[in-house]
Amino acid sequence: MAVKKVGLIVNPIAGMGGRCGLKGTDGAEILARACELGAVAEAPARAELALSRLVGLEDRIKILTVSGLMGEAEAREAGLQPTVLFTTDCDTTTGEHTRRAAREMAAAGVDLILFAGGDGTARDVYAAAGTDTVCLGVPAGCKIHSGVYGINPRNAGDLAALFLQGKVTKVKQAEVMDIDEEAFREGRVSAELYGYLTVPQDEARVQGGKAGRTQSDENALDAISYYLMDTMNADTLYILGTGGTVFGVKRRLGIAGTLLGVDVTNGRELVAADVTERQLLDLLDQKGGAKAKIVVTVIGGQGYIFGRGNQQISPRVIERVGRDDIIVIATKQKLAALGGKPLLVDTGSEEVNTMLTGYMRVVTGYNEQIVARVSS
Amino acid sequence: MAITKVRKNYHQARWDEPMIFELSTPGVRGIIPPAPEAEIVAAVGDVAGGLPEGIRRSAAPALPEVDQKHVLAHYLHLAQETLGSNLHADMSQGTCTMKYNPRVNEDLAADPRFAHVHPWQDDDTMQGILQIYYEFEQIMKAVSGMDRFTLQPGGGAHAVFTAASMIRAYHRDRGEAEQRNEVITTMFSHPCDAASPATAGFKIVTLMPKEDGYPDLDALKAVVGPHTAAIHITNPEDTGIYNPLIEEFVKVVRDAGGVCFNDQANGNVLLGIARTRDAGFDFCHYNLHKTFAVPHGGSGPGTGAMGCREEFAKYLPYPTVEQDEGSGRYYLDFDRPESVGKIKGFLGSAGVVLRSYAWAVMMGPKGLRETAEMSALNNNYFMELVKRIPGITAPYAEGHRRLEECRWSWQELTEETGVGTDDILRRVGDFGLQHYWSSHHPWVVPEPMTIEPCETFSKEDIEEYAAVLAQIAEEAHTDPEMVKLAPHKCAVRKRAAEEELDDPTKWATTWRAYKRKQGMA
Numbered sequence: 001m002a003v004k005k006v007g008l009i010v011n012p013i014a015g016m017g018g019r020c021g022l023k024g025t026d027g028a029e030i031l032a033r034a035c036e037l038g039a040v041a042e043a044p045a046r047a048e049l050a051l052s053r054l055v056g057l058e059d060r061i062k063i064l065t066v067s068g069l070m071g072e073a074e075a076r077e078a079g080l081q082p083t084v085l086f087t088t089d090c091d092t093t094t095g096e097h098t099r100r101a102a103r104e105m106a107a108a109g110v111d112l113i114l115f116a117g118g119d120g121t122a123r124d125v126y127a128a129a130g131t132d133t134v135c136l137g138v139p140a141g142c143k144i145h146s147g148v149y150g151i152n153p154r155n156a157g158d159l160a161a162l163f164l165q166g167k168v169t170k171v172k173q174a175e176v177m178d179i180d181e182e183a184f185r186e187g188r189v190s191a192e193l194y195g196y197l198t199v200p201q202d203e204a205r206v207q208g209g210k211a212g213r214t215q216s217d218e219n220a221l222d223a224i225s226y227y228l229m230d231t232m233n234a235d236t237l238y239i240l241g242t243g244g245t246v247f248g249v250k251r252r253l254g255i256a257g258t259l260l261g262v263d264v265t266n267g268r269e270l271v272a273a274d275v276t277e278r279q280l281l282d283l284l285d286q287k288g289g290a291k292a293k294i295v296v297t298v299i300g301g302q303g304y305i306f307g308r309g310n311q312q313i314s315p316r317v318i319e320r321v322g323r324d325d326i327i328v329i330a331t332k333q334k335l336a337a338l339g340g341k342p343l344l345v346d347t348g349s350e351e352v353n354t355m356l357t358g359y360m361r362v363v364t365g366y367n368e369q370i371v372a373r374v375s376s
Numbered sequence: 377m378a379i380t381k382v383r384k385n386y387h388q389a390r391w392d393e394p395m396i397f398e399l400s401t402p403g404v405r406g407i408i409p410p411a412p413e414a415e416i417v418a419a420v421g422d423v424a425g426g427l428p429e430g431i432r433r434s435a436a437p438a439l440p441e442v443d444q445k446h447v448l449a450h451y452l453h454l455a456q457e458t459l460g461s462n463l464h465a466d467m468s469q470g471t472c473t474m475k476y477n478p479r480v481n482e483d484l485a486a487d488p489r490f491a492h493v494h495p496w497q498d499d500d501t502m503q504g505i506l507q508i509y510y511e512f513e514q515i516m517k518a519v520s521g522m523d524r525f526t527l528q529p530g531g532g533a534h535a536v537f538t539a540a541s542m543i544r545a546y547h548r549d550r551g552e553a554e555q556r557n558e559v560i561t562t563m564f565s566h567p568c569d570a571a572s573p574a575t576a577g578f579k580i581v582t583l584m585p586k587e588d589g590y591p592d593l594d595a596l597k598a599v600v601g602p603h604t605a606a607i608h609i610t611n612p613e614d615t616g617i618y619n620p621l622i623e624e625f626v627k628v629v630r631d632a633g634g635v636c637f638n639d640q641a642n643g644n645v646l647l648g649i650a651r652t653r654d655a656g657f658d659f660c661h662y663n664l665h666k667t668f669a670v671p672h673g674g675s676g677p678g679t680g681a682m683g684c685r686e687e688f689a690k691y692l693p694y695p696t697v698e699q700d701e702g703s704g705r706y707y708l709d710f711d712r713p714e715s716v717g718k719i720k721g722f723l724g725s726a727g728v729v730l731r732s733y734a735w736a737v738m739m740g741p742k743g744l745r746e747t748a749e750m751s752a753l754n755n756n757y758f759m760e761l762v763k764r765i766p767g768i769t770a771p772y773a774e775g776h777r778r779l780e781e782c783r784w785s786w787q788e789l790t791e792e793t794g795v796g797t798d799d800i801l802r803r804v805g806d807f808g809l810q811h812y813w814s815s816h817h818p819w820v821v822p823e824p825m826t827i828e829p830c831e832t833f834s835k836e837d838i839e840e841y842a843a844v845l846a847q848i849a850e851e852a853h854t855d856p857e858m859v860k861l862a863p864h865k866c867a868v869r870k871r872a873a874e875e876e877l878d879d880p881t882k883w884a885t886t887w888r889a890y891k892r893k894q895g896m897a
Contacts, residue, residue, distance in 0.1 A: 152794040154856070336563075336818035340587040359598035367579040368570070370563070371595045 004061050004112070004164045007105030007133075008051070008082065009098055009125065011117035012069035014043040014141040043140035044074050046153040047116035050138040051078035053157025054164070061164055064108060066101050069093070074116075095124045102128035112200075114160050116140045119178040122148050126176045126195045131259070134171055135197045136160055145302070147174035148197045163200040170201040172217060173244045173259075175299060193299055193309030195260060196244060220331040221245065223365040225252035228295070228329075234267035237287050239280060239317070241296035242310045245329055249295070262312040277314040284320050292321045298330040298362070303338050305374070306356065307346030315349030323355055328362045328372075335362060335370055342375035350376075380839040382847065386808035387865045389456040396450055397887045400440035406447060457867030459810045461671055465837035467758075468804065468812035470781045470826030471566070471614055473644050473666035475833075478738070481669070481731040490730060495722035499707045505726055506706035509697040512733040519744070520640070520660050521653025522683030527664075528693050528724040532641045533568035535661035535680025536608060540576035541716045542684065542691040543606045543635045543659070549714075552633070556605040560629070562591045564613035564783075567816050569639050578605055585820070589772020591619050596628055604634040611655075612642050614816065614826065615771075616755065616778030626656035635659065635688075643667050644830065645752050645780035648745030659684045668732035677725040679732070690714040697723075750831035751780040754838060758829045761842035765849045767792060771821055781828035783821050790823045795852035795859045797823040803851070803862035807844045 051074055054061065063082040065071030070093055075082040085104050088097050098121055105113050106129040113133055115125050118141010125135055137149035138156040150156025162168040173196040180192070228249060232238065240246055240255070240263045250257035257263035261274030264283055272279060284292055294313060296305050305328055306313060318326070328343070345356045353376035361369040412420075424432070442450070459466070466474045484490065493502050509527060516525045529535040540559065547556045559573035562583045570580045583595045591613070607629045612618040619625065626636045637659040638652040644667045646652075652660040664670055665678035672678055684692070694715040695708035723729075739747065759782055762768060767789025770782050790796045801811045815824035829838050851859050863869065876882035884890035 151790065151796075154794045332818045335584065336820045337822075339820070339822065340585060340589070359595050361581065361599065364582075367574065368582070369580070370582045370584060371592075371599050372584050373592070373595065 003059075005108065005110040006054075006061050006063050006160070006164065007101070007108070007110040007113040007115075008047075008063050008065040008071040008075060009101045009105075009113065009115040009117075009121070010043055010047040010065075010069060010071045010074055011098060011115070011121040011140070012041050012043050012093060014117035014121055015046075016041060041069070043116050044069050044077075046140040047071070047074040047138055048078050049153040050114065050116065050150070050157035050160065051075055051080060053154060053161050055079055057161060057164060064105055064110060066097065070097060070101070095120065098124040099128040102133075105129070106133045112136060112160060112163060114138065114156070116153075118142055118144060119146050119176070122146045122176045122197065123178050123194050126197050129197075131173060131196055131198050133198070134163070134200060136163070136199050145177035145179060146197075148176060148199050159200055159202050162202070168200050168202050171198050172201040173197070173247075174199045175243075177299070177302065193243075193304075217248075217331055217333070220333070220365060221248040221252065223368070224329050224331075224363055225249045227363060227366045227368075228327075229253060229268075232267055233291070234269075235290060236267065237271070237283065237290065237292040238265045238267070239292065239294045239313060239321070240265060241294065241313060243297045243299065245297035245331065245334070246295060249329065260309070262310060275312060277312050277317060280312060280314075280317045281320070284317070291325070293325040293327055294318065294321050295327045295329060298328065298334055298338075298343060302344065303341055304344045304346065307344075307348065311348070315347045315352035318347060318352050318356070326356075326360070328360055330362050330364060330370075332364045332370065335364065335372060342373040345374060345376050378834065378836045380836045380843065382840060382843045383808045386806065388459070388805075388808075388867045389453070390867045391453040391457060393450065393453045393457065395887060396440045396442065396447075399442050399446060399450060402441060404441045404443050406442065406444045459805065459808070459866075464808050464810065465833055465841050466810045467827055467829040467833055467837070467841060468801075468810040470783070470813045470828040471642065472672070472813065473642075473663070473828060473830055474672075475644075475669060475830035477669045477671045477731070478735065481734050482671075484734055485727045485730055490727075493726075495726075500705070503706055505723075505730070506697050506708070508730055508733045509723065509726075510699055510706055512729055512736070513697065515733070515736050516662065516681050516683060518741075519647060519651070520662070520683050521651035522660060523686040524689040524692060524696075525681055525683040526692050526696070527679055527681050527729050528718075528720045529661075529680035529682055530720050530725060531665070531678040532566070532639070532661060532663045532680045533572050534719065535663075535682040536566075536568045536572035536637070536639060537576055538680075538682050538693060538716070538719050539637050539659045539661065539684070540573040540578060540606070540608070541719075542688055543637070544576060544578075545691045545714070545716055546635065546688060547605055555602060556633070558599075558603045559605055560596065560599065560607045560609075560634075562609055562613065563820055564589075564591070564615050564617075565608065565610035566614070566639050566641055569608035569610060569637075573606070573608055579603075585772075588774070589615055589617055591621070591625065593621050593624055593628070596625060600628055600632045600634065602633070604629060604632050606635040606637055608637045608639060610639040610642060612645065612779045614642070614781070615773070615783045615821075616781040617773045617776070618779055622655050630656065637661075641666060642780065645748050647748040648741060649748050653685070658688060664728050664732040669735040670728050670731045677728055679725050679728040681732075691716050693717060693719045695723075747831045751829075752777075754829040754831060754833055755780050755782065757835070758827065758838045758842060761839065762845060765842075765846045767849050767852070768825075768845070780830070781826060783815060784825040784827070785821050786823040786825060789849055789852055793852040793856045795856050797825055799860045799862060800845075800848050800852070801825070803848050803859050804844060805863040805866040807847075809841060809844055 063075055063080055064085050065075060065082045067084050067087040072082055072084050102125045113129060113135040115121055116138035122137055136156060138153050139149040150159055176194045176197055178192060178194060240250060240257055242260050247259045253268050255265055255268060255270050258274045263273045264271045264275055298305055299308050345353050347353055357374050357376055359371050360374050362372050364370050493505055513525045529538050547553045557579055558581050559578040560581045561569040563585055570582060574580050581599055583592050586592045611622050629636050636657045638657040640660050640662045643662050661680045661682040664681055665672035691714055694712045695710045698709045699706050756777055769785050771785050786797045797814050805811050813826050815826055881893060884893050
């Protein structure tokens with residue numbers, strides 16, 4: 001069996017703000033305050049726990065990491081012999097170190113980047129490695145809104161081992177989410193969608209996938225896509241939103257759309273990809289009185305349908321199209337995982353938010369809909 | 377007082393049993409029938425000669441060649457590797473209403489006077505079973521308040537399908553079949569309340585529960601309308617929560633011109649207490665194999681007894697069983713021109729109806745009510761024990777009692793230890809108890825467990841099950857790996873590669889498919 005390469009990144013300060021009630025550890029000032037408050041680094045121990053699950057695979061894996069507490073120390077503590085990509089002073093590691101590590105690992109063609117941290121770390125990994133490299137998070141941060149982490153360090157280690165041994169081969173795209181720590185400290189929660197990391201698919205071991213697994217996401221997307229295919233009208237302008245679910249449908253319908261952008265079609269024919277609000281309004285003007293529909297999905301774990309990652313579909317666009325011509329699509333698993341919480345809208349316009357609240361039908365399969373509450 | 381014993385030293389037989397096909401030795405025979413005598417051959421002639429060419433086999437069937445003793449041993453081994461009914465406290469299968477089924481009913485079903493009846497006999501020669509069908513229908517009418525029943529459907533989902541077909545016929549006759557194409561259900565109703573109407577051609581609209589777990593009346597009001605054909609709803613839902621607004625649900629749908637179907641697969645707890653007709657429903661069904669005490673561990677046979685109001689009776693599957701008022705004779709009525717047709721061969725599963733009739737008559741009206749009361753009491757006693765286990769919760773309906781079952785959540789334990797419900801349910805088998813049922817999909821309740829301690833379980837059975845769960849919860853903290861790798865003492869081990877279940881090239885449901893996929897054929 002070929003030797004698999006694993007990139008290992010530990011954000012040693014991740015999680016330090018949590019125990020002192022600081023809600024996060026983004027920014028040097030906050031880190032200093034955390035240290036004053038007696039915060040102890042917990043991420044290294046959590047990373048070690050995950051790495052201990054890779055013991056026994058030494059002959060089959062090669063670990064690339066960064067010096068000191070950014071991975072080397074934890075790997076050695078777990079009894080593994082890593083290769084150090086570059087050296088850093090571990091007292092002052094920053095997000096730039098994480099990004100540099102992820103960049104070099106992606107360039108080295110690693111099979112998996114295993115990183116320990118929180119949402120901030122996931123954002124850094126995503127910014128450097130994008131969606132082409134398979135990644136997996138060991139939960140160690142204060143904030144875990146992203147769906148890219150194992151449900152605990154042990155499970156993350158187990159899943160990494162299974163993936164490296166080829167026992168888990170499927171991957172999926174999971175949301176990288178983060179909240180504004182400043183706003184959170186002031187009592188406001190404002191989560192943003194930053195992108196998608198590709199993670200090994202094992203619903204039992206990855207957070208956010210707690211909704212069972214008889215019907216795979218792929219099957220559900222097939223059913224939703226066939227339904228749209230049979231109901232889409234060639235004379236109608238479709239504004240196709242962002243995210244993995246809509247992207248999955250775009251691919252199935254043969255539309256060359258984007259993952260993180262809003263695309264526009266006439267029926268199934270692409271008119272414009274990755275459009276801005278201005279372009280959307282122009283296209284609606286050109287279309288005159290003809291019918292237009294918006295297709296959006298639900299952000300996993302959060303429930304947002306407007307205002308997160310799809311701000312191009314602005315209040316003005318939504319008003320022009322109208323509530324009845326909004327098609328929300330989602331897998332049943334995704335809706336179930338909201339645990340009874342409502343769908344959310346945060347369009348930036350109180351008026352449009354109010355118009356959208358109430359109940360909406362969400363397309364979950366062929367001729368199947370789930371009625372969900374929408375709140376702002 | 378009986379003892380409560382947790383069987384820590386249990387171990388199941390593990391036979392390492394080959395497939396029956398692998399036991400095959402060419403030339404070995406179970407029995408060798410004697411050659412027919414010359415006179416018989418002469419009288420009968422060429423028996424196979426009359427078969428059309430198209431249905432003759434070109435080669436002998438590839439059956440395994442095994443002698444009688446080894447066939448018997450093989451299936452005994454497989455039986456010993458199964459935690460079947462009546463071996464232990466099998467309250468594990470929540471929503472399945474596993475209860476002790478009196479053995480005397482098996483004697484009745486095996487009695488030659490019943491077992492040798494042929495469904496093609498003339499009605500006059502099988503008055504006994506027709507009378508039982510007729511009288512059992514009267515019992516079901518009394519239990520539910522409905523006007524007519526069919527005992528033909530082979531199970532719950534089949535009964536729901538029958539109702540959906542009849543509802544479509546009803547709307548067709550009113551000229552609304554095209555318009556009324558949506559069936560509404562709830563997330564905690566049985567999945568067949570969505571799947572069966574979908575099979576009958578309807579669009580399905582599912583209501584999410586409110587945050588407190590109760591069905592959402594406002595959601596219903598938001599979607600009901602001229603497209604509504606029916607609501608198919610379970611009450612109590614699979615959470616064990618009774619919908620206190622059920623009459624409102626019915627009213628909203630009826631006011632919109634829709635039909636109301638009550639899935640009573642969870643009806644054990646309402647026998648003699650509440651009648652579905654009194655809540656305003658047009659249709660309902662009971663699973664005879666569950667509530668009416670028929671063994672159903674091996675996937676059948678079952679019967680979904682489906683009832684309706686008089687207005688819909690003309691659409692019932694044919695034949696119905698009727699009694700001639702003058703002569704008192706029972707007969708099969710095939711002359712039902714508006715029937716949706718036949719939905720199962722002959723009379724359905726007559727053995728299930730016979731056992732259910734015997735059980736209901738033995739219990740009597742008071743006994744049926746006691747069944748309901750004991751099942752609620754047992755569940756609530758079980759809940760008091762389980763609530764004390766750290767890491768498990770009973771989400772929803774805070775401060776209210778559940779009826780006959782509860783959908784629990786191990787979420788807290790999972791977050792603390794990484795041990796999930798799929799691990800715990802496998803570990804249960806190591807104590808000689810059946811692995812429990814987690815939940816239908818999708819999992820609205822995270823890390824779910826659904827347990828239904830029916831009326832036939834003793835206090836000690838319930839305490840044993842709760843003690844086993846408490847022990848496993850403790851093990852999740854002290855030795856999580858052991859729990860995750862469970863079972864250790866069962867005939868089979870944990871599936872190693874779950875992912876392969878999604879890969880059609882890896883699994884097989886027949887020997888022929890297995891050989892093909894393994895490259896053996």
